[in-house]
Amino acid sequence: AAGVIQSPRHLIKEKRETATLKCYPIPRHDTVYWYQQGPGQDPQFLISFYEKMQSDKGSIPDRFSAQQFSDYHSELNMSSLELGDSALYFCASTLNSGRNGGELFFGEGSRLTVL
Amino acid sequence: AQKVTQAQTEISVVEKEDVTLDCVYETRDTTYYLFWYKQPPSGELVFLIRRNSFDEQNEISGRYSWNFQKSTSSFNFTITASQVVDSAVYFCALSEEFNNDMRFGAGTRLTVKP
Numbered sequence: 001a002a003g004v005i006q007s008p009r010h011l012i013k014e015k016r017e018t019a020t021l022k023c024y025p026i027p028r029h030d031t032v033y034w035y036q037q038g039p040g041q042d043p044q045f046l047i048s049f050y051e052k053m054q055s056d057k058g059s060i061p062d063r064f065s066a067q068q069f070s071d072y073h074s075e076l077n078m079s080s081l082e083l084g085d086s087a088l089y090f091c092a093s094t095l096n097s098g099r100n101g102g103e104l105f106f107g108e109g110s111r112l113t114v115l
Numbered sequence: 116a117q118k119v120t121q122a123q124t125e126i127s128v129v130e131k132e133d134v135t136l137d138c139v140y141e142t143r144d145t146t147y148y149l150f151w152y153k154q155p156p157s158g159e160l161v162f163l164i165r166r167n168s169f170d171e172q173n174e175i176s177g178r179y180s181w182n183f184q185k186s187t188s189s190f191n192f193t194i195t196a197s198q199v200v201d202s203a204v205y206f207c208a209l210s211e212e213f214n215n216d217m218r219f220g221a222g223t224r225l226t227v228k229p
Contacts, residue, residue, distance in 0.1 A: 033217070042206060042219040043160070058216050088158060103150065104217060106160035 002026055004107035006091050012113045013081050021076040021110045025093030031055070032074040033104060034066055035090040043090055049074060050096055078112075086114045117142040117209045121220035128197055129228050136192045136223045138207030144168075146212040149183065149190045154222070155203040163205075166190065197227045 005024040013019050025032050031050045035043035036059075045058035049068035060066075063081075068074045078085060088111050092104035118141040128134045140149065151163040164174060166183050174181045178195045194201055204224045210217040 042221050045216040045218070048216075056214065056216060090160060092160075103162050103165045105162065106152075108157075108159045111158070 004091055004093050004105055006089075006107035006110050008110060009108065010111050010113075012115065014115055015081055015083065017081050017114075019078045019081060019112060021078075021089050021091075021112070023074045023076070023091030023093075023107060025072050025074070025091070026105055029093035029095050029105070030072065031094050031096035032068055032072070033092040033094075034060075034074070034076050035092065035106075037088040037090060037109075038084075039087070041087075046076070081112075081114045083114050086112060088112075116216075117144075117147070117211055117214070117218045119207050119209050119218055119220035121205075121207055121223050123223045124221070125224045125226070127226045127228065130199060131196050132227075133193060133195050134197050134225065134227075136194075136205050136207075136225065138190045138192065138220060140188050140190065140207070140209045142209060142211055144211040144213075148210045150208040150210070150217070151181065151190075151192050152206045152208060152219075153203045154206065160206070163192075194225075197225075199227050199229055201225060202227045 007022045033048040034046040037043040046060040047066050048056045052068045064078050066076045088109045090106050090109045092106045094102040120139045147168045149166045153161040180193045182191045204222045206222045207220040
C-alpha cells in the first residue's frame with residue numbers, strides 16, 4: 001500500500017540558507033501534518049493543513065512557512081536556517097474529514113543538517 | 116493544553132522478559148484519542164495503536180497489550196516475551212477532539228538484550 005512519501009530524505013545546508021521539504025500524503029488523505037524532531041527529543045507539532053487550508057499551527061518559527069497544494073502534497077519552506085533547525089522533519093497524513101482522532105501515518109522523515 | 120508524560124526515559128531488559136512502558140496523560144477534553152508509536156533506529160514512526168476516550172477496553176495484539184485506565188489517566192503498553200527487534204523508542208501521544216496538535220510524550224527508549 002502507498003505510504004507517505006517525503007523528499008529529500010537527507011539534506012545538508014549552510015547557516016542562513018533556505019531549504020524546502022516535500023510531502024506526498026497517502027492517496028485520498030485530506031490532512032497533512034508537519035512535525036520536527038530534534039536529536040533525542042519527541043516530535044513537536046509545527047503546522048497542519050486540511051483540504052489545502054491551514055488548520056492549526058504549533059511551534060513553527062516565523063522563518064518557516066508551509067502550504068498544501070491542489071494535489072494535496074505539502075511543502076515546508078525554511079529560510080535563514082540556523083544550527084538549531086537540524087532535525088528530523090516528519091510529515092504525516094490522515095483522512096480527517098474535519099474531525100480529529102484518526103491515526104496519523106508518518107513518512108520516513110527528512111533529516112536536515114545545518115552546518 | 117494536553118500533556119503526555121512518559122516517566123521512564125530508558126528501559127533495558129533481557130530477551131523474553133516482559134516489559135511495561137508507562138504513559139500518563141492530562142487533558143480537559145472529554146473526547147480524546149491516545150496513541151502509541153514505535154520509532155526504531157532507522158527513524159520512522161510506526162503506528163501501533165489508537166484508543167478513544169470512550170473505549171476503555173484493553174487490547175491485545177500478539178505480544179503487545181495495552182491497559183487504558185481513565186481513573187488514573189494512564190495508557191500503559193506491555194510487551195510480553197520481548198525480542199531484540201523490539202528495541203526502539205516508544206512514544207505515547209494524545210490528540211484532543213478539536214485540536215490538531217497531537218502531543219507526544221518524551222519517549223521511552225527500550226533496549227532488549229539477547
